[in-house]
Amino acid sequence: MKHIISVLVRDSPGVLAKIAGLFSRRGFNIESLAVGHTEEEGISRMTIVVTGDDYMLEQIKKQLNKLIDVIKVVDLDPMNAVGRDLALIKVKVESPQKRSEVIQMVDVFRAKILDITEGSLIIETTGRQDKVDAFIKLLEPFGIKEVVRTGKVALARGLKVVSLPKQSKK
Amino acid sequence: MKLNGSHILVECLKKEKVDVIFGYPGGTIMPFYDALYDEKEIRHILTRHEQGAAHAADGYARSTGRVGVCVATSGPGATNLVTGLATANMDSVPIVALTGQVPTKLIGTDAFQEADITGITAPITKHNYLVKDVSKLAQTIAEAFYIATTGRPGVVVVDLPKDVLIAEADFHYPKKIALMGYKQISSGNISQVKMAAKEISLAERPVIIAGGGIIIGDAYAELADFAKKCNIPVVSTLMGKGSFDETSDLSLGMLGMHGTAYANFAICEADLIIALGTKFSDRVTGKTSEFGSSAKLIHIDIDPAEIGKNVKADIPIVGDVKETLKELTNLVPEKDHSSWFERINVWREKHPLRSFNQDVLNPQFIINKIYEETGGDAIIVTEVGQNQMWAAQYFKYKAPRTFISSGGLGTMGYGFPASIGAKVANPDKPVFDIAGDGSIQMNIQELATAVYNDIDVNIIILNNEYLGMVRQWQEIFYEKRYSSTSLKGNPDFVKLAEAYGAKGKHVTEKDDFVSALKDALNSGSTYLIDCVIPCEENVYPMVAPGSCISKMMGVEE
Numbered sequence: 149m150k151h152i153i154s155v156l157v158r159d160s161p162g163v164l165a166k167i168a169g170l171f172s173r174r175g176f177n178i179e180s181l182a183v184g185h186t187e188e189e190g191i192s193r194m195t196i197v198v199t200g201d202d203y204m205l206e207q208i209k210k211q212l213n214k215l216i217d218v219i220k221v222v223d224l225d226p227m228n229a230v231g232r233d234l235a236l237i238k239v240k241v242e243s244p245q246k247r248s249e250v251i252q253m254v255d256v257f258r259a260k261i262l263d264i265t266e267g268s269l270i271i272e273t274t275g276r277q278d279k280v281d282a283f284i285k286l287l288e289p290f291g292i293k294e295v296v297r298t299g300k301v302a303l304a305r306g307l308k309v310v311s312l313p314k315q316s317k318k
Numbered sequence: 319m320k321l322n323g324s325h326i327l328v329e330c331l332k333k334e335k336v337d338v339i340f341g342y343p344g345g346t347i348m349p350f351y352d353a354l355y356d357e358k359e360i361r362h363i364l365t366r367h368e369q370g371a372a373h374a375a376d377g378y379a380r381s382t383g384r385v386g387v388c389v390a391t392s393g394p395g396a397t398n399l400v401t402g403l404a405t406a407n408m409d410s411v412p413i414v415a416l417t418g419q420v421p422t423k424l425i426g427t428d429a430f431q432e433a434d435i436t437g438i439t440a441p442i443t444k445h446n447y448l449v450k451d452v453s454k455l456a457q458t459i460a461e462a463f464y465i466a467t468t469g470r471p472g473v474v475v476v477d478l479p480k481d482v483l484i485a486e487a488d489f490h491y492p493k494k495i496a497l498m499g500y501k502q503i504s505s506g507n508i509s510q511v512k513m514a515a516k517e518i519s520l521a522e523r524p525v526i527i528a529g530g531g532i533i534i535g536d537a538y539a540e541l542a543d544f545a546k547k548c549n550i551p552v553v554s555t556l557m558g559k560g561s562f563d564e565t566s567d568l569s570l571g572m573l574g575m576h577g578t579a580y581a582n583f584a585i586c587e588a589d590l591i592i593a594l595g596t597k598f599s600d601r602v603t604g605k606t607s608e609f610g611s612s613a614k615l616i617h618i619d620i621d622p623a624e625i626g627k628n629v630k631a632d633i634p635i636v637g638d639v640k641e642t643l644k645e646l647t648n649l650v651p652e653k654d655h656s657s658w659f660e661r662i663n664v665w666r667e668k669h670p671l672r673s674f675n676q677d678v679l680n681p682q683f684i685i686n687k688i689y690e691e692t693g694g695d696a697i698i699v700t701e702v703g704q705n706q707m708w709a710a711q712y713f714k715y716k717a718p719r720t721f722i723s724s725g726g727l728g729t730m731g732y733g734f735p736a737s738i739g740a741k742v743a744n745p746d747k748p749v750f751d752i753a754g755d756g757s758i759q760m761n762i763q764e765l766a767t768a769v770y771n772d773i774d775v776n777i778i779i780l781n782n783e784y785l786g787m788v789r790q791w792q793e794i795f796y797e798k799r800y801s802s803t804s805l806k807g808n809p810d811f812v813k814l815a816e817a818y819g820a821k822g823k824h825v826t827e828k829d830d831f832v833s834a835l836k837d838a839l840n841s842g843s844t845y846l847i848d849c850v851i852p853c854e855e856n857v858y859p860m861v862a863p864g865s866c867i868s869k870m871m872g873v874e875e
Contacts, residue, residue, distance in 0.1 A: 158498070158499075161448065162436055162437070162440065162446075162448070165437060165440065166440050169441055170441075173441050203626075206626065207627065210623035210627075213499075213622070214444075215445075216444070216445040216497065217445075219498050219499030312498060313498060313499060
């Protein structure tokens with residue numbers, strides 16, 4: 149089963165290596181990992197998608213919590229969270245006709261065109277993973293030259309937040 | 319007042335009341351050694367290999383409960399610490415390791431003696447730091463000591479680039495450390511503790527498993543009170559040796575792969591197991607699905623990740639074992655359990671520990687004699703293998719921090735340098751390294767350290783001219799195909815000891831051993847006794863790996 153884990157970490161050198169190392173040496177599978185700064189200075193947030201049973205999820209959370217640079221670990225309930233992937237896709241367009249076909253698809257999927265050259269387009273799309281997958285699949289016949297994806301980022305719905313422990317805020 | 323990084327480091331160590339450190343200098347750590355040169359309050363013991371320094375710091379820490387400190391230079395110096403750090407971290411020993419590093423500008427350039435020691439040690443430490451700014455040095459050292467000693471203790475590496483050791487900054491030592499997200503755990507959840515107390519009051523055949531957590535958590539007295547109040551038999555893990563007085567009628571000795579038959583039988587028939595400060599190693603459980611399968615399990619540990627990791631607990635309690643045991647003892651009724659003890663005592667009489675070569679000098683006799691001659695008031699340090707198991711089985715441990723052994727990692731070569739650390743910390747106690755002829759050779763260079771510093775450790779080599787435990791497995795599981803386990807070609811250990819300036823005796827008879835032992839105890843110097851023991855003596859009982867712990871070789875049905 150897939151789980152989305154949100155992790156608040158101290159922005160210290162090596163923190164990503166420590167987390168990645170923990171997953172590999174304990175045999176946990178990372179499906180995707182996205183990391184970036186948060187609203188608090190010096191704190192980053194990772195969204196990690198993992199597959200595993202309840203035992204493994206429990207161990208992942210506990211082992212993550214043992215890392216000194218990890219401040220908080222929350223597994224988000226997939227039914228009550230919104231998650232998004234972002235993808236940049238470079239597509240080959242051999243003729244003006246092909247280009248307009250691609251642009252039509254971009255409109256239908258509410259994606260964006262970021263760059264146009266004579267022979268190619270760069271398209272940005274965000275959405276649920278399955279939507280991004282479907283979009284990429286539809287673009288395949290035109291000839292995809294490159295794809296880069298972020299991995300899922302997610303937030304719990306409503307007022308629930310993954311925040312720093314109150315008493316120890318800097 | 320401005321100080322350079324090296325002097326800041328020295329001042330930090332003094333603030334942490336460090337009186338001895340073990341280390342080995344080299345290029346990048348030289349500024350720190352220069353600062354140590356005039357230092358009177360901190361004793362530096364030069365080992366002859368960095369691995370020796372790490373193990374000595376470990377022996378110092380295990381025998382006192384204080385932080386052990388070791389120092390090495392960058393690159394090979396730091397990588398030579400690695401086995402020692404992994405050993406300590408596996409057994410939750412508080413160590414702060416200070417490593418030199420190439421100057422910050424050279425980091426990442428494959429400079430001379432550069433190694434990414436924070437990268438290398440991340441999986442085998444509790445935490446590590448690379449200090450890039452001298453103004454953060456004092457704070458980092460304070461955090462390192464705090465992390466090493468709090469919660470479940472462990473190893474912290476602080477990597478120190480040479481320019482940071484030279485640069486100057488104001489010295490302020492933080493009074494209090496608070497790390498966001500690093501919570502201190504006290505007593506266990508009270509409703510869980512109440513549930514545990516209820517199960518204990520209902521149990522007819524309860525058993526306590528005492529792990530190393532009792533010793534680390536300083537809960538020796540609380541365990542004794544608890545076990546005595548409810549009359550519950552106590553089995554210990556290897557790391558739990560010394561957590562409970564083994565001369566007590568309540569003690570059943572060690573459980574697991576080489577545990578006593580009566581300890582393992584008791585676990586198998588128990589209706590309640592109370593596991594305290596233990597991680598349920600595979601060496602303890604054997605086949606986990608059959609481990610204590612007729613019992614409910616109460617598991618108390620300070621590390622939440624240990625609960626439910628290897629064995630599922632019916633009543634999990636995350637808590638400091640000392641505080642939790644106090645509460646639990648208050649809540650449980652006094653009990654008798656005499657019929658349970660009758661059953662246990664039948665096993666105890668029928669299946670005692672025994673040697674199969676009683677006529678000649680044998681390892682069991684040797685360990686027994688050390689126990690008798692010292693009255694049990696000694697620190698026993700072991701190497702790894704048969705020597706370790708005999709030392710665990712035959713010496714009766716009565717107090718915490720008297721049995722010191724590499725349990726989790728199982729590091730050969732640990733014992734001798736660790737015994738040096740233990741003796742430095744406990745100059746008034748006799749300290750023994752129980753060794754095999756294989757493992758003693760892994761760090762035998764430390765004879766120079768011991769002799770030069772007048773550290774009178776007694777080395778007992780149980781010499782069977784084999785890597786004994788591997789040979790035993792080859793005998794049992796590989797049809798006596800003794801592949802690469804013969805140690806023919808051993809040196810003359812006595813001459814070797816004498817070459818280093820230590821005393822030595824080669825013994826082949828029981829009487830000779832006893833007189834050599836007395837001589838060693840009175841010698842006041844490093845003393846090596848090379849004991850010739852039967853080469854095919856095995857450690858029994860033995861549970862095959864992955865089998866149920868009731869199925870023991872060397873125990874008649």
